[in-house]
Amino acid sequence: MAPYPVNRQYLPPKGWDDPQMRRNFGDPLHEQEELVSMWGPDIPVIDPSVALKQFTIAFAIFASIYGLSYIASPQMPAIRREYPHDGLQKAFGGHDQARTESVEEEED
Structure with missing residues (x-):
């Protein structure tokens, strides 16, 4: 019969043949030793x-x-830049419109 599964982290740290694993020589191992050993999940x-x-x-x-x-947070402390000619669409010859102007400029 397997010993009662007591997590080795509950045992006192001193007084063992193997203080790192907290076991004595010849102690029987539990069938789920991986879970109750010092290398198992922490408590x-x-x-x-x-x-x-x-x-x-x-x-x-x-x-x-x-x-x-x-x-x-405050509003942006500057006015966004507006470009002439429909956001420079005519100047660059593109079809994508970055930002259209809301106010039509007077041409000279």
């Missing part, structure tokens, strides 16, 4: 539900700071 320091709650709170704080900074 969570805090409860996963508490960790999820803290992560959610941190994400909400980050998102609210980002949202408030986006809302509070």
